[in-house]
Amino acid sequence: MTELGKSLDSSNALPHSMIEWLDRAAITRVVSDWGLCRDAERWDRLRTLYTPDAIMLTTWFAGPAGEFVDRSILAAKRGSKVQHFIGAASIEINGGRAIAETRMILMVRSNVRDVEVDVTCFGRFYDRFVRHENEWRISKRVPIYERDRLNPGAAVPLDHASLAGFAEGYRHLAYVQMLGGATLTPGLPTAGSEEEARLCAEGAAWLHDT
Numbered sequence: 001m002t003e004l005g006k007s008l009d010s011s012n013a014l015p016h017s018m019i020e021w022l023d024r025a026a027i028t029r030v031v032s033d034w035g036l037c038r039d040a041e042r043w044d045r046l047r048t049l050y051t052p053d054a055i056m057l058t059t060w061f062a063g064p065a066g067e068f069v070d071r072s073i074l075a076a077k078r079g080s081k082v083q084h085f086i087g088a089a090s091i092e093i094n095g096g097r098a099i100a101e102t103r104m105i106l107m108v109r110s111n112v113r114d115v116e117v118d119v120t121c122f123g124r125f126y127d128r129f130v131r132h133e134n135e136w137r138i139s140k141r142v143p144i145y146e147r148d149r150l151n152p153g154a155a156v157p158l159d160h161a162s163l164a165g166f167a168e169g170y171r172h173l174a175y176v177q178m179l180g181g182a183t184l185t186p187g188l189p190t191a192g193s194e195e196e197a198r199l200c201a202e203g204a205a206w207l208h209d210t
Contacts, residue, residue, distance in 0.1 A: 012018070023098070024091050026136045027129055029101050034138070035084040041076055043069055051132045055140045059174050060182040080111040094207050098129040098136065104143070110176040115156040119172045121148035126189075126199055128206060142199055146191040147170030150176070167193075 015135055029061075030049050037046040050056075053066035061068050087103030106121040128140040150158075150172035158175070166174040169190030178184060189195035 018149045020093060023136065027091050027093075027098055027100050028089055030129070030136055030138065031089050031100055031125070031127070032086050035086040035104070037152055039083050041073075044074055046072075049138055051130060051137045051139045057142045057185060057188065059143075059145075059170055059184055059188065060177050062185045065141075077109070083107045084135070092207065093168055097207050098130040099203050099207050100127040100129055102127070104119065104172070108173065108176065110180060112150075112152065112158070112179060114157050114178060115152050115154050117150055117152045117156065119148060119173050119176055121152050121170055122146045123169065123191075127202065128203060142189065144189045144191060144196050145173075169193075196209065 019124075033045065034049050036042070037049070043092040047066065055064065056065040056068040058068070060073060075082075083106075085105040085107070087105075089100050089102040091098055091100045102125045104123055104125050105117075106123070108119045108121075110117055110119065115149055123143050123145040126142045126144055127138050129136050130139045131137075134138075145167065146154050146169050148170055162178070163171055166184075167188070167190045170188065187195055189199050
């Protein structure tokens, strides 16, 4: 919650609906700041967007958010080129917990057999938020992958057997990351999958178990 939100909440100066609006604004800012800070290499600020015990999942990482930031720093030093476009968020709040589901587009520049390629992946971030030290912070982030595409700068041979081994929602993204030596995270949710249904059911149960 923002400082303004905290003071208003404690004094009951405004209706609950206004306090909730302030909380939503604070959560939306965290979601937006994540994309900018990740891509602009503002690592110190990025760390503050997570709780100390936060969990982060991506195609190439699953584990503590602090380690995700450390490995992102190393990737950036090696020349990794990634951009996140953050869209609108749907937010549900229950006390000191919240679920935020946010549209996102991930763009990655990489190489396939010495040919420069751009991979564009469309999906959503599914975030669990908690109040930590009176501020809204991400406690767990899981992407839901919907579809992706690969745009090469020139004709490039693809291993279609390898491509077929990855889920449709992030097939090309996983393929270029595999070629780059990444260890891929199994069982990530895609649109309409059992993994997505389970993620959302577990999130709803967590949100209301207060």
